[in-house]
Amino acid sequence: MxxxxxxxxxxxADFVRIGLSEEDKENFSAKIADLIESVSNLKEVDVxxxxxxxxxxxxxxxxxxxxxxxxxxxxxxxxxxxxQEDGLIRxxxxx
Amino acid sequence: MTLTSKTATELQALLQKGEVTAKEVTEATLQxxxxxxxxxxAFIHVAKEEATKRAEQLDQEAANTRGRLFGxxxxxxxxxxxxxxxxxxxxxxxxxxxxxxxxxxxxxxxxAGAINIGxxxxxxxxxxxxxxxSYFGNTLNPWNxxxxxxxxxxxxxxxxAAGEVPLSLGSDTGGSVRxxxxxxxxxxxxxxxxxxxxxxxxxxxxxxxxxxxxSRTVEDNALLLSVIAGEDDNDSSSxxxxxxxFTAALTGDIKGLKVAVPKPYLGEGVDAEIVTAVREAxxxxxxxxxxxxxxxxxxxxxxxxxxxxxxxxxxxxNLSRFDGLRYGYHTENAENLExxxxxxxxxxxxxxxxKRIIFGTYAMSADHHxxxxxxxxxxxxxxxxxxxxxxxxxxxxxxxxxxxxxFKLGETGGDQLVHYANDVLAVPANLTGRPALSIPCGFVNExxxxxxxxxxxxxxxxxxxxxxxxxxxxxxxxxxxxxxxGK
Numbered sequence: 001m002x003x004x005x006x007x008x009x010x011x012x013a014d015f016v017r018i019g020l021s022e023e024d025k026e027n028f029s030a031k032i033a034d035l036i037e038s039v040s041n042l043k044e045v046d047v048x049x050x051x052x053x054x055x056x057x058x059x060x061x062x063x064x065x066x067x068x069x070x071x072x073x074x075x076x077x078x079x080x081x082x083x084q085e086d087g088l089i090r091x092x093x094x095x
Numbered sequence: 096m097t098l099t100s101k102t103a104t105e106l107q108a109l110l111q112k113g114e115v116t117a118k119e120v121t122e123a124t125l126q127x128x129x130x131x132x133x134x135x136x137a138f139i140h141v142a143k144e145e146a147t148k149r150a151e152q153l154d155q156e157a158a159n160t161r162g163r164l165f166g167x168x169x170x171x172x173x174x175x176x177x178x179x180x181x182x183x184x185x186x187x188x189x190x191x192x193x194x195x196x197x198x199x200x201x202x203x204x205x206x207a208g209a210i211n212i213g214x215x216x217x218x219x220x221x222x223x224x225x226x227x228x229s230y231f232g233n234t235l236n237p238w239n240x241x242x243x244x245x246x247x248x249x250x251x252x253x254x255x256a257a258g259e260v261p262l263s264l265g266s267d268t269g270g271s272v273r274x275x276x277x278x279x280x281x282x283x284x285x286x287x288x289x290x291x292x293x294x295x296x297x298x299x300x301x302x303x304x305x306x307x308x309x310s311r312t313v314e315d316n317a318l319l320l321s322v323i324a325g326e327d328d329n330d331s332s333s334x335x336x337x338x339x340x341f342t343a344a345l346t347g348d349i350k351g352l353k354v355a356v357p358k359p360y361l362g363e364g365v366d367a368e369i370v371t372a373v374r375e376a377x378x379x380x381x382x383x384x385x386x387x388x389x390x391x392x393x394x395x396x397x398x399x400x401x402x403x404x405x406x407x408x409x410x411x412x413n414l415s416r417f418d419g420l421r422y423g424y425h426t427e428n429a430e431n432l433e434x435x436x437x438x439x440x441x442x443x444x445x446x447x448x449x450k451r452i453i454f455g456t457y458a459m460s461a462d463h464h465x466x467x468x469x470x471x472x473x474x475x476x477x478x479x480x481x482x483x484x485x486x487x488x489x490x491x492x493x494x495x496x497x498x499x500x501x502f503k504l505g506e507t508g509g510d511q512l513v514h515y516a517n518d519v520l521a522v523p524a525n526l527t528g529r530p531a532l533s534i535p536c537g538f539v540n541e542x543x544x545x546x547x548x549x550x551x552x553x554x555x556x557x558x559x560x561x562x563x564x565x566x567x568x569x570x571x572x573x574x575x576x577x578x579x580x581g582k
Contacts, residue, residue, distance in 0.1 A: 004457075012456045016411060017418075017433070018449055019441030028450055035454050038515075039400040039467065045474050052472030053479055055302055056288040056528025057552060059332070076195045080422035091420055093431045 002040070004033040098123040100579070103167045103261040103315040110166040113158065117166030117210065121150040124168040124212055128259045131578060135235045135244075137254035139173050140181055141213040149210050156208075163322055165208035170254045170263040173214040174221055174297040175306065177201055180211070184297050185229035186219045188417050188424045188443035198295020199330065200264060200306050200323045207322045212260055216250030219445045220414065221266055221299045223247050224274060224517065225502060228447045233504065236278060237576040238542055242501040245275030248309065252279040255309050258579045262319050263309045268299050269402050270496075270521025272307030273533040277496035277545020280535045280574070282316045282562065283309045287553045288528035289334035290320075292327030300409035301332075303402070303525040312572060313534065313563040317341035320555065336553050344556035345563040350384030352561065353489040357392045360494030364516035369495045372537030372544040377493065379568050380561070387493070390485050392523075394477045399518035401478065402526060404458050404471035411455030417443065479527045486551050491561055495520055496533035496545030520547060530555045534562045535571035543571075 006025040009032065013020050020028070074087055083090040098106070098120055109115040128141055146168070153166055171177060174184045176194035178201075183189045197205070204211065218228040226234045226249025234249045236242040237257040244253040248265025252275035255263050265272040267285035276283025285307040296306055306323070310316040324338040356377060361370045377387050419425040419439030426442055429435035444452070458467040485492060498516035524531035529549050536546035546565075550558035566572055 008457075009453060012453050012460070013449075015456050015460075016415065016452055017436035017440060018444070018452065019437035020449070021441075024446075024449070027446070028453060031450055032454050032457070035403070035450075036457070039404055039458075039471075042397060042400055042404070042467070042470050042474055045394070045397055045470070045477065047470055047473035047477070050473040050476050052469055053476040053526075054472060055332075056479075056526065057334070059289075062331075072195060079195055080192065081420065082425040083420075089420055091432050092429050092435045095431070 002033045002037040004029050004036060099127040099258050101261065102312050103164065103310065103318060104312070106167055106261065107163070107165065111158070111161060117150040117153040118147070120166055121146050121168060121210055121212070124260060128212070131237070131257045131259055134240055134578060135237050135253050135257055136232060137216055137234050137250040137257065137259060138170070138213045139183055139185065139216050139231050139250070142180060142211055145180065146210050146212050153208060153210070162206060162208035163318065164204065167209050167262065168212040168260050169204060169209045170212055170215045170251060170260040171201065172217055172248050172251045172263070172265045174217060174266055175200060175264055176295040176297070177211060177214065180214065182214065182297070183231070184220050185217045185231055186443065186445065186448070187230045190230070190424060192423050196295070199292035199327045201295065203323045215254055215263060218247035218249070218447070220297070220448050221247040221268055221271055222410070222447045222451055225507060226250060227504070228445055230445060235504070236501050237578045238280060241503060242542065243278070243504055245278035245501060247271040248307070249275050251309050252276050252281060252283065255279070255281050255311060256576060258575070261311065262315060265307045265309055266296055267305050267307040267525065268303045268406060269518060269525050272309060273496050273531060273545065273547060274517060274521055276309055276533040277543065278501040280543030280571070281309060281311050282313055282532065282534050282572070283307060284316050284320060284532045284555070285524055285530065286320060286324065286555055287334070287530045289332055290324050290530070290553065290555065292325070292330040292333040294327055294329035298413040300406035301413060302409060303406055305525070313559055313566050314342060314345055316532070317345060317559045334553065339556060341555055341559050344560045346560060347564045347567055349380065349561055349564045352385045352491070354380060354385050354387040355390040355485045355489035355492045356387055357395065357492060357494055358389050359392060359395050360520060364519065365495055365498040366539070368539040369498060369500070369544055372539070373495045373546055376536040376546045376565065379565060383564050383568060385561070390489070392481045392485070394474065394481050395519060395523065397474050398478055398522050398526060399515050401471045401474045402518060402522035404467050405475065407451045407455035408458045408468050409455070411452045411459060414448065414452055419443065475526050478523060482523065482527050482529065490550070490557050492549040494547055496547040497521070500539050500542035500544060524549055528552060530558050532558050532562050534566060536569070537571060538574070
């Protein structure tokens with residue numbers, strides 16, 4: 001049976017900056033262990049020499065000149081931010 | 096017959112001839128929504144004032160400039176951004192988010208004269224199969240309110256089935272348009288990946304997501320897709336292929352058409368009554384001249400886990416944009432930037448979303464990347480090759496849309512793992528990028544059953560042709576939930 005400890009939950013949640021309560025860690029520990037168990041059937045598949053599929057429809061990468069465009073006005077873009085000053089987004093202290 | 100019981104095509108005929116005004120249609124629609132919402136809660140936001148104002152403006156337009164959806168009300172899944180109208184993704188994280196631009200699909204709807212009647216409920220960030228993970232509370236199935244409408248486009252399907260709107264948009268990452276369409280007894284189409292621009296669709300899993308169309312008839316569905324499909328400079332993954340008028344494909348002639356029926360689709364894990372309904376549907380197609388044969392799909396049993404690894408891995412990257420700084424929910428309890436990230440996400444995301452992001456991070460981590468993520472991508476190749484072989488000989492693939500009828504509310508707790516058998520049926524269309532449509536094909540205990548028709552890449556025309564021929568030969572689409580008669 002697969003295990004995924006509370007410490008494992010915290011370890012991976014820390015990478016993506018998600019805060020968790022002790023109750024969350026307990027809850028996710030069991031659920032993610034179940035998930036890992038369920039996806040373990042992929043190990044049965046013989047993938048020798050098979051190329052990974054990253055895109056569902058065959059496409060050719062078409063390049064264009066890198067010309068900057070004003071898609072949205074700065075003020076309009078900033079309208080969704082909680083805290084702003086002088087045309088910039090204010091963030092809490094970094095240190 | 097009331098205005099809201101009419102299809103979009105029927106409404107168009109009346110609106111274009113001036114026999115009814117856009118304002119009259121909008122008023123009737125808002126009234127129906129008011130009647131039904133207490134019972135089904137399909138909407139997160141009803142755009143009463145915006146829709147009324149828009150209808151009044153449309154009524155001023157000259158008859159010769161009216162678009163193909165002139166005056167037709169449509170509901171929009173709340174993960175498709177709408178300028179100056181809240182787009183929440185059914186999450187606390189975006190509870191008060193008002194986008195400053197429209198998704199391309201919305202611009203196209205507006206250009207065609209459609210009226211956005213409001214934003215529809217869904218599973219949070221489209222993660223779920225029941226609409227029970229919505230921060231704003233679940234939607235209920237119009238056929239029986241003890242049951243879920245499916246998910247994640249549960250609001251989009253319930254609103255159409257209840258007669259609140261003739262058309263709606265949903266999104267389909269692993270069956271999220273087709274499964275709720277099946278559970279609610281309507282038509283739901285996931286087009287080929289790239290057929291509709293994803294610009295403005297809030298990303299869940301970018302290589303799987305596609306906007307989809309929901310309606311009560313195949314003709315309405317084909318009309319809606321004709322309006323919103325096409326290449327978009329804002330989405331480099333949108334296709335440059337020409338968009339036909341899909342309604343022209345509805346000839347009813349399917350003589351000689353070759354239909355593949357995968358054996359696993361009618362085997363273990365699928366309810367016996369569902370198998371019976373789909374087998375009867377196949378008999379109908381044969382009576383119309385189609386040639387149906389059973390086929391094998393050797394890797395199909397790995398589709399759900401392949402989907403789960405890939406979708407969670409892509410989600411953990413896509414959802415990193417929700418940091419509480421640029422838009423969306425912002426914690427009040429942070430002393431520094433790092434705390435702001437942690438606490439914003441702790442307070443803003445629901446459990447299902449957190450679980451998938453953490454699992455996706457595990458699958459993408461250095462220790463597990465090769466064994467999980469890359470292995471899933473390789474398995475995806477094998478599943479795609481299985482379908483490539485089938486489509487060399489056959490025009491469409493048919494099976495049930497879902498393995499069961501709608502779940503009882505609370506029955507699964509929204510747990511994804513319970514839905515394994517459904518995922519075997521639904522996710523291959525997303526993994527392989529093919530178009531697939533669900534159409535009503537029966538009832539079990541007064542709950543609808545859906546049949547899935549999958550086509551070749553960019554061959555929505557044949558999918559619609561088969562669906563329309565079947566619809567004309569049967570009357571499942573004519574049955575309506577009793578809620579529409581005011582019961």
